[in-house]
Amino acid sequence: MVPGTVQQLTILLILVLPGVFYQAVRERLRGPLATEQEPQNRLVRAIAAGALLDTLYAVVAGPWLVRLLAGDGEGPLAGVLRRPREAGFAALLLIVAVPSALAWAEAVWRRRHARAQYEPTPTAWDALFRDRGSCFVRVRLKSGLWVGGWLGSRSAVSAYPQSGDLYLQAQYRVGPDGGFLGKVPGTAGVYVRASDIEVLEVLLAPSAGAAGEGGG
Secondary structure (H helix, E strand, O other): OOOOOHHHHHHHHHHHHHHHHHHHHHHHHHOOOHHHOOHHHHHHHHHHHHHHHHHHHHHHHHHHHHHHHHOOOOOOOHHHHHOHHHHHHHHHHHHHHHHHHHHHHHHHHHHHHOOOOOOOOOOHHHHHHOOOOOEEEEEEEOOOOEEEEEEOOOOEEOOOOOOOEEEEOEEEEEOOOOOEEEEOOOOOOEEEEHHHEEEEEEEOOOOHHHHHHHHO
């Protein structure tokens, strides 16, 4: 439902946005969680976090917030219109800064008290290619066909929660035994879906010269 009035939009911002910023920073620091990938779950968690933060705001600074919004009682947002700078500062503080700081503090506390260190990389696919430099990649498809190529700066690798796939900027011919036979003439790259892969190997370039040849 799209807000139809300024009051409805204000309520939406107050209820949802603090939770949205809290959840975004929390996910950034802890990594994506499987239970939060469904849109309805994310919305419910954002509303719940926002409602909790709004309750805390009302307890700590309720009178000040009412004066800021209502002003002298001339309208629901009279105070905002009269003091836009103060209202903007309050919105930045309560909607962005406080939720983000709470999410950061929670992440720090969890790291200090966790029995084992949490690894934010969600899948082995992401761990394999995260911060990976240029290299050769060789894959054997489920059909038995070998495919190889150069993973360089113009290549691309998907990340969770997207389905795994891989684009190698230059394709190489691969023999039946998996040996590289040379670059495919006129190659513009090769695309492989992770669901089609049976075995994937990462091979470091034997020398800087080979790396330069592969990246061309």
